[in-house]
Amino acid sequence: MSAKQDNSEKVEAYARALIEAARGEGRANADLVMWEHARKFSPEVLETISAMRDADDLDLIEKVAKQYKEILDSEDKTVSVTVTTSVPLSDELREKVRTKAENNLKAPVFLVERVDPEILGGVILEARGKRYDASVKAQLANIRKTLASTFIGSDEQ
Incomplete structure (x- = not known):
């Protein structure tokens, strides 16, 4: 055989x-x-x-x-940051996001990149259990909510 x-x-x-x-x-x-x-x-x-x-x-x-x-987090000070954009990040923008995140978090950053065309534009950052949504979709939703709340008899609350 x-x-x-x-x-x-x-x-x-x-x-x-x-x-x-x-x-x-x-x-x-x-x-x-x-x-x-x-x-x-x-x-x-x-x-x-x-x-x-x-x-x-x-x-x-x-x-x-x-x-x-828990052990890994206590020994490794690198922070995982999820970056969601509507299109893939360019090398230049990736480096700007990493530098800004490292400065704000005062720690080395590992970027996890996600592409979600539904956010239309802008960026969503998630790190250490917090979410920072600067997407066009979120901004439009806030504008719509603000406009709806200023008109008497609006359907939106």
């Missing part, structure tokens, strides 16, 4: 074992999605999950994730 044939038999055996277990729990499609993401996990994450499974500690996954984040 060739190595290639041997591997295809292993692959099929693994796939069938996963399907059988997932069908028994009624989650075959959900498990397929998880399986497709599993290759993104580092060997350390997989080893830790395996050790937790062996110790019957899988119910601690959420608590471990929370503790992991």
Whole structure:
């Protein structure tokens, strides 16, 4: 038997074992999605999950994730800042946003960039649980609310 044939038999055996277990729990499609993401996990994450499974500690996954984040946050002073714009940031604008955020937060910044055409323009910044919305959409909503509240009999409150 060739190595290639041997591997295809292993692959099929693994796939069938996963399907059988997932069908028994009624989650075959959900498990397929998880399986497709599993290759993104580092060997350390997989080893830790395996050790937790062996110790019957899988119910601690959420608590471990929370503790992991707390430890990381206490040791790493970098602040994650989510920047939402209607179009992708240029290199120049990205650097301006990073510099402004680092000055305001007095810490190094890791930018997480999101594009949402529905904000029309401007920017939304989120950091340390706070949201700063300077989007065109938000500004238009504020103008509409202000105008509506100044007219007697307006439908908007």
